[in-house]
Amino acid sequence: MVSCFGCPVLGSVKVYVPPGTGTISNFTTVPGMVSTNGESEFAVFCATPAPHIPSATAQGSRMPIANRRDGSRDERSGRALMVFRLNLLVTSLLLLWTGSVYSTLRPAARLHRYQYSQMAMGVQVTLTVYAPDQATAERACAAAFERIAEIEQIASDYRPDSELMRLCAQAGGPPIRVSEELFTLLHRAQQLARRTEGAFDVTVGPYVQLWRRARRTGQFPTEQELQEARARVGYEKVVLDERERTVQLLVPGMRLDLGGIAKGYALDEALCVLQQHGVHHALLEAGGDIVAGLAPPGVAGWRIRVENAAPERQWVYLARGAISSSGDTEQYVEYDG
Known part of the structure; x- marks a missing residue:
């Protein structure tokens, strides 16, 4: 069997797992x-066979061993020297290439x-x-x-002391400087919101809170509750300042939910x-x-x-x-x- 690199494969892929799917040891x-x-x-x-190094005395070639008495070099000897040097160069490159292949397939x-x-x-x-x-x-x-x-601890909306929830507590107020990591998440979220025209929107926190309550208690949100939540939702209500690394939530009561990206x-x-x-x-x-x-x-x-x-x-x-x-x-x- 020959590998994709042209060298014979001495071993093969061998996989061992305990008997039975999902069995643990x-x-x-x-x-x-x-x-x-x-x-x-x-x-x-993977092993590569030893490269063939052409003999200097192989048939059809001759080592340049002497010049003629008149000072001129034997033409056949000159050609043999060129061939020998070329073969030596190719062999050296082949050895280097073989070593690099073997190092990756050891x-x-x-x-x-x-x-x-x-x-x-x-x-x-x-x-x-x-x-x-x-x-x-x-x-x-x-x-x-x-x-x-x-x-x-930065992005959770379950933890009241997370950086995200401390930011939401300042909704409706001035811009708040945040950590580089939180700003990176919000910046990416806003990019996605614009690209999807609001289909992806991390400001849906007020809606999420209503439906979490419904799942927990079976109490369905009223129409008034949904309208109040709607007024606090919208990615355009978030202002990011990259130079100052600040975030401003424009409407009081806004709540961010990074569950779709964090x-x-x-x-x-x-x-x-x-x-x-x-x-x-x-x-x-x-x-x-x-x-x-x-x-x-x-x-x-x-x-x-x-x-x-x-x-x-x-x-x-x-x-x-x-x-x-x-x-x-x-x-x-x-x-x-």
């Missing part, structure tokens, strides 16, 4: 995280599958990673969860943290938001099932990308039967 608990671990193995071996370390879960941003966040050992996986995932917690941002940041710790094969999930790093070793992508989708669209294979879904499978309100 052990169970680990660390503070704030639950782990279910399995393992896999991936190795690719045997990968044996990787094990680890999975950790933690409540964050109002949902269960699950990190599934492949790492060389448990210590590496726990260290990387703990740091990733810390990064998610940092963003939650979870994806938090998962992107968490993936960066995993990669900084040397963990590149990872899948991060928070509710309907999923972010993927490299695929599991030996396969093309992470296999993801989309609940309640059409049969031909239920399975998605994802690597180095993201996917988000939304629906009434888990959060819904029944009214009048």
Whole structure:
């Protein structure tokens, strides 16, 4: 068998997982995280045959060993010298190229599958990673969860002391200087709002509060409540100043909800943290938001099932990308039967 680089493959992709889909090999608990671990193995071996170095005395060539007595060089010897130098150059380049190919295809370390879960941003966040050992996986995932917690403290609308809620408490007042991270989120949200002409709008917080109450108590919003909420909603009521990094909410009672953008941002940041710790094969999930790093070793992508989708669209294979879904499978309100 020959690889795409033209060199023979001595080994092949080998994948090991415990018997049965989803089977775990052990169970680990660390503070704030639950782990279910399995393992896999991936190795690719590639070797390039030793390049042929043309002999200087091969048939049809002759080494230039002497000049003629009259001072002129043998014409055939000159041509042989040129050919020899050219062959030597090509051989040297080939050796360098072979070394670079082999360095990229050298045997990968044996990787094990680890999975950790933690409540964050109002949902269960699950990190599934492949790492060389448990210590590496726990260290990387703990740091990733810390990064998610940092963003939650900035962007959560569930926490009254979050930076976002402190900003909303100043609605109707003067511009408020905010952190660079919160400003980045709001700036991106406003860009999306303008591009979608308000279909995406983080000022929908007053509506969200009414429907959260309806889900919790079964009390449907009245028409008056909906009208009052409508007066406090609209992305055009948010003023951003990039130079001063300030945000002004123009109408009293406005409430921002970053649920449509903050979870994806938090998962992107968490993936960066995993990669900084040397963990590149990872899948991060928070509710309907999923972010993927490299695929599991030996396969093309992470296999993801989309609940309640059409049969031909239920399975998605994802690597180095993201996917988000939304629906009434888990959060819904029944009214009048």
